[in-house]
Amino acid sequence: MATFLDLETTIYAGEPEDHCFPVVDDNIAQGETSEAPNGSSKYRIKQSVEDSIDSVSSEKTEAGERTYAEFRKGKYPLPNDLKEQQRLNLQHELFRITLEGRMFLAPITNPSSALDVAAGTGVWAIEFANLFPSTQVLGTDLSAIQPKELPKNCHFELHDAEEDWNFPEKFDYIHGRALLSCFTDPAAVLKRAYDSLTPGGYLELHDGKFPFQYIGEPPKDSAMYKWNETVMAGAAKAGRPWTGTPNYKRWMEELGFEDVVEKLYYWPTSGWAKGEYYKALAAYWQVNLVGGLEGISMKVMTGLGWKEDDVRIFLEEVRKDVKDTSIHAYLQIHVVYGRKPS
Ligand SMILES: C[S@@+](CC[C@H](N)C(=O)[O-])C[C@H]1O[C@@H](n2cnc3c(N)ncnc32)[C@H](O)[C@@H]1O
Numbered sequence: 001m002a003t004f005l006d007l008e009t010t011i012y013a014g015e016p017e018d019h020c021f022p023v024v025d026d027n028i029a030q031g032e033t034s035e036a037p038n039g040s041s042k043y044r045i046k047q048s049v050e051d052s053i054d055s056v057s058s059e060k061t062e063a064g065e066r067t068y069a070e071f072r073k074g075k076y077p078l079p080n081d082l083k084e085q086q087r088l089n090l091q092h093e094l095f096r097i098t099l100e101g102r103m104f105l106a107p108i109t110n111p112s113s114a115l116d117v118a119a120g121t122g123v124w125a126i127e128f129a130n131l132f133p134s135t136q137v138l139g140t141d142l143s144a145i146q147p148k149e150l151p152k153n154c155h156f157e158l159h160d161a162e163e164d165w166n167f168p169e170k171f172d173y174i175h176g177r178a179l180l181s182c183f184t185d186p187a188a189v190l191k192r193a194y195d196s197l198t199p200g201g202y203l204e205l206h207d208g209k210f211p212f213q214y215i216g217e218p219p220k221d222s223a224m225y226k227w228n229e230t231v232m233a234g235a236a237k238a239g240r241p242w243t244g245t246p247n248y249k250r251w252m253e254e255l256g257f258e259d260v261v262e263k264l265y266y267w268p269t270s271g272w273a274k275g276e277y278y279k280a281l282a283a284y285w286q287v288n289l290v291g292g293l294e295g296i297s298m299k300v301m302t303g304l305g306w307k308e309d310d311v312r313i314f315l316e317e318v319r320k321d322v323k324d325t326s327i328h329a330y331l332q333i334h335v336v337y338g339r340k341p342s
Contacts, residue, residue, distance in 0.1 A: 016100035022266050022273035024215060024328055031326035066295060069142040072160050076182060077238065077299035080143040087292045088120045088178075094284040095177065095206055097277075098265045098333060103128060104175065105263065106202040106337035111135050111172035117161050117193065118179050122146030122154075128175070129154035138167070161189050170198045177206040179244075181235060181296075186244040187251045194255045197340040203257065204337035207245040212269070215328035223317035224269070224329060227297070234300030248336040257338030265333040272325040285331065290319050 066079040078084060099105065103124060110132060116125040119139030129137040129151040139146060140159035150156075159165075162183055174193045183189050193203050211228035219225050235242045249262040267285040268278050293315045301311045321327050 016102055019277050022268055022278050022330060024272055025274040028272055028325045031324065071142045071158050076142055078181060079295045080145050084295050085121045085145055087288055089123050090284060091178065091288055092123045094281065094288060097280050097284065104204055105335055106173065106204045108173050108202055113169055113171045114173040114175065115171045115196065117174060117176040118182055119146065119156065122156055124175065124177060126151060126154055165192045165196045167196060171196055172198050172201045174203045180207050180210065180242050181240060184239050190251050191255055194257065194340060199340055200342040201340050202337055203252065205248050206333065206335050209245040209332040209334060210242040212329045212331055219327055222321050222327060223314065224321035224327060227318045230304065231297055231300050234304045238300060238303050245334050248334060252336060252338045256341060258341055260336065260338035263335045265335065267331045267333060269322050269327065269329045270325045272328050286322055289322050293318060
């Protein structure tokens with residue numbers, strides 16, 4: 001009877017249900033523009049997420065002045081303001097739906113210490129600390145955008161993951177999520193993680209693989225296709241290419257991690273894919289993208305010489321494509337974990 005994945009009741013253990021590769025839903029009129037089915041899915045959406053969806057989709061704050069990390073200023077191209085924080089919290093739910101409510105897949109039981117690298121708003125680290133009250137959880141980031149009221153076993157520090165990791169303790173578990181746009185040399189960051197783990201400890205990474213992929217021929221004339229090419233060129237020019245994710249498994253194996261597991265998941269951009277699971281993922285991913293496009297794109301595109309107003313005009317076309325159910329695009333998500341030898 002239980003047909004709802006109630007995300008208030010998080011499932012933390014075991015393997016999530018296997019979902020086959022997304023297939024096109026023939027009941028969706030091809031080419032129809034579909035708004036994200038906010039709340040209409042069988043996947044229950046929390047009130048806090050609905051608020052977050054409203055804020056992320058709102059165009060009101062879009063044109064306002066964005067703020068960026070002051071610490072190591074200029075390194076990270078995405079903003080850190082309230083709109084971006086709401087996007088990250090929404091994205092946290094998107095990752096949770098992806099794994100049917102789970103926050104991690106590594107076979108950890110009760111780590112005594114855990115690190116969340118580049119923790120953003122801290123939403124994952126705080127939930128993890130609540131789940132494991134005897135685990136000391138540290139979250140690091142370039143921005144101090146985490147709440148002040150925290151579980152006793154959770155704290156945050158400003159730290160640049162590309163610099164030395166001189167933490168006083170080693171960690172039993174290190175987690176990193178949505179870091180694809182962060183680092184000049186992601187493999188070097190993974191090496192620091194390896195060195196900072198206790199023997200037998202796990203590193204786990206969750207990230208998207210850019211550019212988008214498509215069922216069938218990529219729509220090369222579309223704004224969406226051009227956007228993917230442009231932001232990737234901008235990120236490469238800025239020295240932080242968005243190409244690391246498919247290499248995580250190999251890099252971890254080369255570093256000496258054992259039993260490295262990689263699982264793939266898929267986020268359709270609109271309701272083109274069949275089934276409640278994919279409709280729910282698309283609902284969140286579409287809001288995340290439509291509301292987040294400007295924050296994600298502005299620095300990397302102006303770095304290529306685009307004028308800000310031209311970026312905004314172009315992104316309007318990309319938003320139309322994101323909602324267009326005849327474009328069968330998806331972001332491939334990689335979840336990778338492995339163990340440091342004992
Ligand atoms: C897309 S957000 C993901 C946040 C969080 N991991 C999550 O899944 O919600 C990327 C985060 O990485 C942080 N970041 C970027 N470069 C960093 C660096 N060199 N060291 C530490 N944090 C960094 C940013 O400030 C931002 O909060």
